[in-house]
Amino acid sequence: MTILKRGASMVSALVMMISGAGAYNCSAEGTTVNDSNTNNTREIVIDGTTAQLKENMRYRGAGMVSANNSSRLLLDYKAEHPDVYEQIMEYMFGKEGIGITHLKLEMGADINSSSGTEPSVMRTEDEKADVTRGAAYQLAADAKKINPDLTLDMLWWSEPKWVSDASDVYAARYKWYKNTLDAAYETYGLEFDYVSAVQNERGADPEWVKYLSSHLKSEKGTPYDYSKIKIVGGEEVCTWGFADRMYEDSELMNVVDVVGSHYTSESTENAQKLAYEENKELWFSEASSPMAYAQGTYRYDGSGLAGINGTLDIANRIIGMYPNGKMTLYEYQPVVSAYYDGACYCQKQLISACDPWSGYYMLDSGFYMSLHFSQFIEKGWAFVDSGCYSDGKKGGDGHAIVDAVYSYMTATDTETGDYSTVITNTTSGPIQYDLKVSGLDKASSNVSVWETRGPDSIDGSYDENYFKKTEDITPTENGGAYTYAVTVKPNSIVTISTVTPKRTEYKNADESERTVLKLPYSDDFEYAGYPENYLSSRGNAPRYTTDQGGAFEVEKTDKGNMLVQQITADMKANEWGYTPEPVTTFGDDRWYNYSVNVDAAFATSQDAGSNYVGVGLRYTLGCNSYSGYWIKLYENGSWELKANDGTLSSGSIDGFDGTASHKLKVEAVNNVIRGYIDGNMVAEYTVNEGESLIGAGRASLFSSYNKNSFDNFSAEPVEGSDTYVTRFDETDSCFTFEGNWEHNLMSSFKNYKRTISDGTEGDSFTVNFEGTGFALSGETGENAILGVSIDGGDEQLVTVSRTGQREISCHFEGLSEGAHTAKVTIKSGKYTIDAMQVTGGKIPFEKKKPAKSESTKSGKSKLPIAVGAGICAAAAVGAVIYGIARKKRKENND
Incomplete structure (x- = not known):
């Protein structure tokens, strides 16, 4: 997690951080803070003769895991806003977006597999398999229309009870697999290229893997040749024990084509031998998407991209998977968060799509990070071994890459000689890279440099420097090689390439487009x-x-x-x-x-x-x-x-x-x-x-x-009360902190936007909002007394006891309509602030007519929203204060 301490001089400290001066009192776990890196220089040798030409070790692109309810709301985007659905799908699977090349679906069993339930296609043994349940198979069919070369895979988390209770579990499980394959083809014309034989993140059963393979290979009269479906094994968390089993079992070795592991950029010696000696593929078969809230956290870490599970951490995991693990495919879980906020692991995505009534979606910071790979490196390119390196190590939450200084990945198109190098800098100072290129047909060609980093100042937009071309470079011949230098700024990702991106401009949605579903x-x-x-x-x-x-x-x-x-x-x-x-x-x-x-x-x-x-x-x-x-x-x-x-x-x-x-x-x-x-x-x-x-x-x-x-x-x-709220994270610009606050910029998903700020006696913050009241939420573990002054009025004392995550610790209602300023000071104890909800303000509603099955009665509502600089526009609550308490529970901070 990234924890920052905030002194009184917030603006000057932030400017120093953004400029890379490093004088801010910042300790960010997973981020190297080292001012000596200011004059850091590193050579990258890109020698085409070191390109890895083995087919099983070529770059496989980006994968997507559609599982645990994460794609569900796409069904509603498709029905309510088909044009928007098409845009989202193009961003995920199209060549101008993330360009997903591999899609793995959860074989649902009607149980919660993290963020919700995926429905079972066969609830009883005699039921005809129904792959219209859930979003997954329909998603795959629509994705194949965009990218016909997309490969498909499916994996089980749990299995229907009739399978696990069967007298012959293997036979029942195989029936489930085969009937699902049959139905996917019959319903959508889907042909699966892979099946993951083992249970997701649980102990593998090698005998079942061999059973599945032998039965698929012996099938006759199937809609397509099931014998050509490849078998994926492994699917463990941070381990490669399945590779060891393959060396102990020659039959298992023969039937498995791919070994995957979850949440690790490293692999074992035995796993890498599978790639080099046995021609098996190694995949990063379930991997994280960024979890950071860049829109607010840039005010505290200088970029919004840093820290554990942040955008640059994820980029480092992708870069490190080949030099440290010989893995060729990174499978994001999820790509699009098409489930509601508050689900397990929420605020984890490349694209957010959780408002199907409005059609609003957002290209998050991870989307722009992904472009540094997808727009410059294509499936089938060869890794250039001499140009791939990652010195980061596993740490933090066990999945993260920490203490990385030098992190870069190079791949080449062996037919054209084009090449691309992706570099991250997670240190506090710039790093100059001297590139030396040889052995490639385009070694002498001009390259362009594309960069993503945080804003130039606290007044800038958080995404103003996302995916921008910064320079064109003509290499200089130097002793048979071609050389040039690129400086990579602190907390940034850069791609250097001979390739021109298929698309260079991406418009992100305006928050005002996120309209409220109107009541009734x-x-x-x-x-x-x-x-x-x-x-x-x-x-x-x-x-x-x-x-x-x-x-x-x-x-x-x-x-x-x-x-x-x-x-x-x-x-x-x-x-x-x-x-x-x-x-x-x-x-x-x-x-x-x-x-x-x-x-x-x-x-x-x-x-x-x-x-x-x-x-x-x-x-x-x-x-x-x-x-x-x-x-x-x-x-x-x-x-x-x-x-x-x-x-x-x-x-x-x-x-x-x-x-x-x-x-x-x-x-x-x-x-x-x-x-x-x-x-x-x-x-x-x-x-x-x-x-x-x-x-x-x-x-x-x-x-x-x-x-x-x-x-x-x-x-x-309800007549006579405020129906809606507008919610703000405590890292948003309407909050200003004074004192010695600790800002945790990567906390539990149970906290809004995964951020939380902790203060002690004497610390204070100010909120600006537009409405008739406000409510503060956040888990507070012990009693605190707050002093609250509204619009410069007398300070009122509020007692806050234990409060749960996302629960309200105090609120005020009955303020006059308009702009307000509230100052909150901790008078005693400790206090945690997570978010603010405001009532009585201006709310954006849909302008389109509701669907015919929806009530057409018009509810009592407020006015359209307008967000001014430094003011939170919203609704509000009033002059009654509630101190809120709840017994604290032990909860996982995933």
Whole structure:
């Protein structure tokens, strides 16, 4: 993680960092801070005679892992904004973008495999495989239209229960594999080039690998030649034990074509022998995308690209995979984050696409980093051994490359003589590289230099220096070689190439294009006005939903379409990691004061006391068992009003009919939560000082592992209150810090944008915003007292107890409409700030008409958004202060 300490003179210190002067009090784990590098010089010898010409060791390009729900919302982009979907797909798979050459799909099993559930194509042994479920196979079909040479692979995390419970597991598993291959071809015309035989990141079974290979090779009458499908083994985390097994088992050696490993740029001697002596391919078969929030963190680390899991760290992993591991393919997981914020590992992507109603997407800093490879090096190029080097070592979270000084990779087109060298500098000073080129047809050709780095000043745009050509160079002949020099600035990535990029300008989206999904919003799951095949084309997935547990699909019944939770306890697959009880979440995480309503019906069960349905709001963290406020109703008539997994109130309904449909409603107005059943309010709870308050979040539906059903969902604004918020990270420009704050610029995904700032007594910060109130959130582990002054008024004291991640520690409401400034000073204890949500401001709504199946009622709303320099424009909360507390839990900081 990157942790920076902030002194009082923020602007002058930042300017010194950006200029590379290095006087800022900065200690960034994973980044070498070494002012002696100012006059650093390094020679790169690019000798074409050292090009690695073995076919299995040539550059394979960039891969993508589509798994654990990460592609789900692309289905909605495709349906609601097909032109935008096409743009995103072109950026991922097209030659002018990342140019993905290999796509690996998760063979889903209806369990959570990290960030959500991938649905199973065969829930029972006799079911015909249905590859329309989930986004993966449709994504592959659309990607193949853009890049017909795209190779396909599939891998299992968990497997259907009928497979794991079979008397002959190998035969059942093979049936699952083969039927999936058959269905993918029958439905989409997909031909798979590879299958990953082992379970993702779990112990390998060599006998199963051999079984799979022999049966594929003996198949007759298949839609294409299954004997040509190559077998991928390994898929371990940071280890290469599978390579050792291959040397112990000659039959295993013969059937495996590729060995992959996850989250390591290094490989073992045995693994590298597989490449050199056995002609096997080695892949970085699951690898991270950048997790950094460059838009705000550049104000603190000078670039927004540095630190563990930052953009330059990921570039170093790609560069290091060949010289240190002889790996040829780097598979990003994920490329596009097409799931909602708050999912496990969120803020991890090259492209963000989580607002399908607006069509908004963002090309993140990692996208521009990827261009330094994809626009200059093509699949099939040969690595030039003399021009590849990486001195970084594994450290930090175990996956990162730390303490790197010299990091570069060179590859050449053996037919044309073109070559490209990618270099990173993660030190605090510039490094001059003297390049000496020989043995290539274009050794004497002019080269261009392309650079990505942070802004020139604190007032600059974070991406103003992304993917810019900085110079053209004519090499000088020198003793039979051609030489030239390039200076690589601190915290930057550079590509030097004889190749002209296919595209040189990329327009990133403006944040104002990210419009709010306006309330009221409803879904009766009929989708009138949509194409007739709307549901069948997407495996009957409802609009705008992402499942965290279970599987929610639309079914046609005698009462019309109903949303039904499909997974029962007796068919639930064995866990790969952890799956919450069935829950699907949908809508906009900027919804704050609103109600959600649904008609719910029980599937009759033997245990009415454990069969339940629920509806919720303010859902913020998909990685938790439960999230937000929700009303939970059991088949026996008992009920609970819940906050996350805690119970606020409970009771039971006399004479309850568990065979009938029941109307459930939950409503939140600031700190007041109400639950309704069949039109009757059964609970009202006021969140008082000393209790946790959950801020704005999405709607959700809950179920036990029973085939319970839902209909007539609606989300409506609450009259007389502010419906929406605008959320800001604490690294955004509307925050100014004074004192000795520690800024963690790479924290847990459970924190907004993966950043968090910690202060102690005497430290303070100022926020500027436009609206009628503000709320501060962040996990605080111990009691603190804050002094809060608004618009220069008297300081008010706020007591803050323990507060969970993404939960509100204090908020103010009832301010006059307009611009405000609040100063917050820590009077005693320690305090953590993660984000601010503002209510009562100006909100950007869609200008287009809603879909026909959506309610056309117009809700009470505010005005369009406008963000001024240094002011957070938004909505707000008022003159009542809440000190919020919650027992701290142990949580993983992944």
